[in-house]
Amino acid sequence: MTDADEGRPAAGLSPDEAAVLAYEGRTWPGPGAKERAIREGLGMAPVRYYQLLNALMDDPRALQHAPGTVNRLRRIREAQRSRR
Secondary structure, three states, rough: EEOOOOOEEEEOOOOHHHHHHHHOOOOOOOHHHHHHHHHHHHOOOOOHHHHHHHHHHHOHHHHHHHHHHHHHHHHHHHHHHHHO
């Protein structure tokens, strides 16, 4: 689902932002698999991935693009905050 004129996802996200949301929506087989996939598949360091992911959690474009994933991440974040 991309805007053919710009080659960007319809919600206005960059390709990297859309890929981060897609990766976050997947399940991973074991420890380290996700980080390895981030490095190899996305070509970015896991630290950068999580920085981008944290910013996307508050971005309305991300919510429009992947509401299930973003809402799940927001619930997890809120649960962690309430435990502190």
